[in-house]
Amino acid sequence: MTPHPPPHIANVAPDHDIVVVGFGPVGSTLAALLARRGLRVLVVDRETEIFPLPRAAHFDHEVMRVLQELGCVDEVGPATILNPGMEFVTAAGEVLLAVHSGDRTPSGWPASILFHQPDLELVLRDVAERSGAEIRLGVGVSNVTDRGDHVLISFADATETTASYVVACDGARSTVRKQLDISMLDLGFEEPWLVTDLVLADDADRPSAFTLQVCDPLRPTTLVPMPPPRFRFEFMLLPADDPASISSPESVASLLTPWMNAGAATVERAAVYSFHGLIATEWRRGRVLLAGDAAHQTPPFLGQGMCSGIRDAQNLAWKLARVLHGTSPDALLDTYQLEREPQVRNIIQLAVDLGRVICTTDPEAAAQRDAGMLAARAAGGGTMGQALMPSLPEGPLVTLGAGGQAHQPVIDGVRLDDLAGDRFVVALRSAAQRSNPGVAFWSARDALILDADTTPEVAKLLDALAADAVVVRPDRYVLCAGAEIGEPDATLRSMLTC
Ligand SMILES: Cc1cc2nc3c(=O)[nH]c(=O)nc-3n(C[C@H](O)[C@H](O)[C@H](O)COP(=O)(O)OP(=O)(O)OC[C@H]3O[C@@H](n4cnc5c(N)ncnc54)[C@H](O)[C@@H]3O)c2cc1C
Structure with missing residues (x-):
């Protein structure tokens, strides 16, 4: 200093x-x-x-x-605890949409x-x-x-x-x-919600194992099962609510009443947050x-x-x-x-x-939403695995069709990222591809070069992208995926000089 x-x-x-x-x-x-x-x-x-x-x-x-x-x-x-998933439910508890956490992710983590x-x-x-x-x-x-x-x-x-x-x-x-x-x-969303964190006296009293989005037009509510002994309720504020008094002990107790015996928990914090984009x-x-x-x-x-x-x-x-x-x-x-x-x-x-789905307070609009989502579920929809996050867009360091998180195989008991450290990874279907001129660019930049002939676990990374040659960046996003590692273009060369 x-x-x-x-x-x-x-x-x-x-x-x-x-x-x-x-x-x-x-x-x-x-x-x-x-x-x-x-x-x-x-x-x-x-x-x-x-x-x-x-x-x-x-x-x-x-x-x-x-x-x-x-x-x-x-x-x-x-x-931490594992989250089994999130369900959107009606005021009556009917499931509108279920997002269940599958156990397969590219990273290999929950x-x-x-x-x-x-x-x-x-x-x-x-x-x-x-x-x-x-x-x-x-x-x-x-x-x-x-x-x-x-x-x-x-x-x-x-x-x-x-x-x-x-x-x-x-x-x-x-x-x-x-x-x-x-x-x-401003991406056009502004809603005040009361966030109420509870410490449960007995974890057996936890109101839900799932994260619940209760799409009740009379009081949109979210239930979040945090690691024991904590549990969170979020209540949307309605026009008639007074933001200054809604976090009072009496008001919180009354909001909790439909869900649990308020005496079975201590309120750790009740505060109004503005949710916005x-x-x-x-x-x-x-x-x-x-x-x-x-x-x-x-x-x-x-x-x-x-x-x-x-x-x-x-x-x-x-x-x-x-x-x-x-x-x-x-x-x-x-x-x-x-x-x-x-x-x-x-x-x-x-x-x-x-x-917008959750925060609908117009009873007619809510009834229409429920009918549409329940019909979709009855027709076999309305259940999804954990949504994967959007990919990075195409750009100097992401070729067309790449940009997602790379699969992380475990190689001889060691996770790929632990082998790679801060290096790029070049994954190849066969050892013969190592002599491809495009690979030389990455070798010169200290990339970890692996081929599925020598390291069969790498095939999983390639298969996930239906590719025979993949470059993974140090932040684990895919730079390019295809039949071969192409010669880098002038922009890529200028970005990674050595
Ligand atoms: C109710 C609620 C629920 C949420 N749930 C989730 C969730 O489930 N999952 C999720 O991923 N995100 C969630 N979020 C969002 C998440 O909490 C934030 O995105 C995250 O805390 C932001 O981290 P940050 O480090 O950018 O900022 P902050 O956590 O705000 O940290 C900023 C730090 O900067 C310091 N600071 C500020 N000004 C200065 C200064 N001038 N000089 C030096 N230091 C300064 C502050 O003291 C503070 O320590 C939730 C948010 C809310 C409000």
Whole structure:
């Protein structure tokens, strides 16, 4: 930390490679991923403690894959339970739509996991620290100034530091985003809900094993079974509700009455949250990038807000590492928003669409919705496996038809990602393909090259894409899949210089 920086700091090496603003779940994941890649990371948070109450309750198998990379799956385990799935039901309890968590995911991890956010954040902070990230707590960032070749970061206590890049993971009210005057595009959903977290006296009293979306026009309600002893109810506010008094003990007890004996639980928190769909118009301004809630916010009906932020971190980490290690140009960072924004936008849109189904309060419209969905179920529809997240769009680092999460085979008892580390993976159907000129490009970039003749488990990765040759990126997304590894085009060569 430099209390009085020299007036002309140009040509002086920045104090840090990266300053991560915000040590929430996204900032801690990013700090850990970057520090593990050997970068000099400072992560700062204006609070000294983790926010003690959960907001997120669910994460998916892709997040599990990131936790695998961070080596903390076993530590996170006690804070989690498996989610059997989510059901949309009528006020009378008839199932309108069932989304059941299948046990097959590309990553090999369970599709859907319920967790206690403060416990996960504790582990992530610990991983960031032991990975070598420097941590500064209890002082907020007040300003970031892009000076062209580095960023000057100013703190609320008048100290300053410098970094090559800044990533703002400072949450929905992001100071950095506001300071840069980056606007949020409203995806057209705004509903206040009362979030009520309970600690059950006896876990046998849990009102549901499934996440339930109760599409009751008189009171749309969500039930979320968090890890024992906790259970969450979310109640949509109606026009007649007073947002100031709905969280009172009497009001909460009355809302809980149809579901359970309110005396069988302690209310840990009852607070009104506004559920909305927002997305930042710029995710990168020069040397400053936005990630997590600072860049996008989604209604929680799919449980994807934090998951999306962790995917931001996963997308950024390998790219920032390549740029700072000099193996890619700064332009690689322009692919961050190109890739992530369409994926996040699709997820938010899906959550908004589901939200509109759940939040219907017009009894006639609700009756029509129920009749249509019940008829679809009677005709054999209305049940789906865990929805896979949308792929990355085609672009400089994703060829047409690629962009999904790669299958993760287990090779001689070791998961593929653990073998690959931060490298690209080239998977080939036969050993003969190794002499293909396209493969040489990846060999020169230290890719892990595997062929199904020598390593039969790799066939699963190829089969999942109906391909004989696949390149997987360090963030486990598929770069290209086809009959052969083609010669890289000029754009790809320019992005991955060595
Ligand atoms: C009711 C509810 C239910 C949800 N359910 C789910 C779910 O099931 N699954 C899911 O994936 N997501 C869910 N979410 C969303 C999820 O909680 C958020 O997406 C996630 O917490 C965002 O993480 P973040 O690290 O981006 O931001 P935050 O968690 O907000 O962390 C930001 C950090 O930045 C710090 N900070 C802020 N300003 C500054 C500054 N100027 N200087 C330094 N530090 C600063 C803050 O102190 C904080 O620690 C839910 C949200 C709500 C409200």
